[in-house]
C-alpha cells in the first residue's frame with residue numbers, strides 16, 4: 076500500500092518492510108522474518124518492476140524479524156545490503172546484536188525464539204557499512220540517523236524531502252500511537268530515550284515504524 080507517492084509498505088510480512096520506488100531503482104527497508112522473501116518479491120512485481128530493479132536493502136537492526144529474508148531477497152535481486160558495523164557483525168554470525176531478555180509478553184518471546192530456531196539461513200554481513208549523518212542518494216537524500224538503544228547498532232532513515240522517517244524498532248506504534256522500543260527487547264533504555272529526542276527533532280511528518288501502523292501528522296506524537 077502506498078504511504079505517500081513512491082513510498083510503499085509491503086503487506087503480509089512480519090515486522091514492517093518499506094519500499095522506496097524511483098525510476099533508477101528501488102530501495103527496501105528491512106526484510107521481514109525468514110519466509111517473507113516471496114511476499115517482498117511479489118510486491119515488487121505487482122508494481123510492474125523487475126527483481127533486478129532492487130538496488131539496496133537498508134537494515135535498521137539485525138533482529139530476526141527484520142533480517143530474516145535478507146539472503147533470499149539478495150539472491151533473487153542482486154541488491155546490496157547496508158547496515159551499521161555492529162549489526163553487520165551480528166548478521167554475519169546469524170545472531171541478534173544483543174541478548175534478548177527473559178520475561179515480558181510470553182507470546183512475543185515464544186515467537187521470537189521460534190523464529191530464531193528456524194533462522195538457519197544467515198543473512199551474511201552487509202555490503203556497505205553506514206554511519207551517523209551519512210546521506211544516500213535516495214529521493215533527493217536519505218539521511219542515516221544513529222538511534223542505538225533497541226540494539227547497540229540500530230539505525231533509522233530519514234527522507235527529508237518527503238518528511239518520512241523510518242524508525243525500525245527504536246520507535247514502534249500500536250493503537251495508542253507511537254511508543255518507545257519495548258522494554259523487554261531493549262538493549263539500553265536510556266539510549267532509546269536519547270534516540271527518540273533526536274528523531275523528534277528531525278521534523279518528520281510521517282513515521283514508518285518497525286511494528287504497528289504508519290503514523291501521519293507525526294509532529295507532537297513522538298513518545299515522551
Ligand SMILES: [Zn+2]
Nearest residue numbers: 090140244285
Ligand atoms: Zn522488530
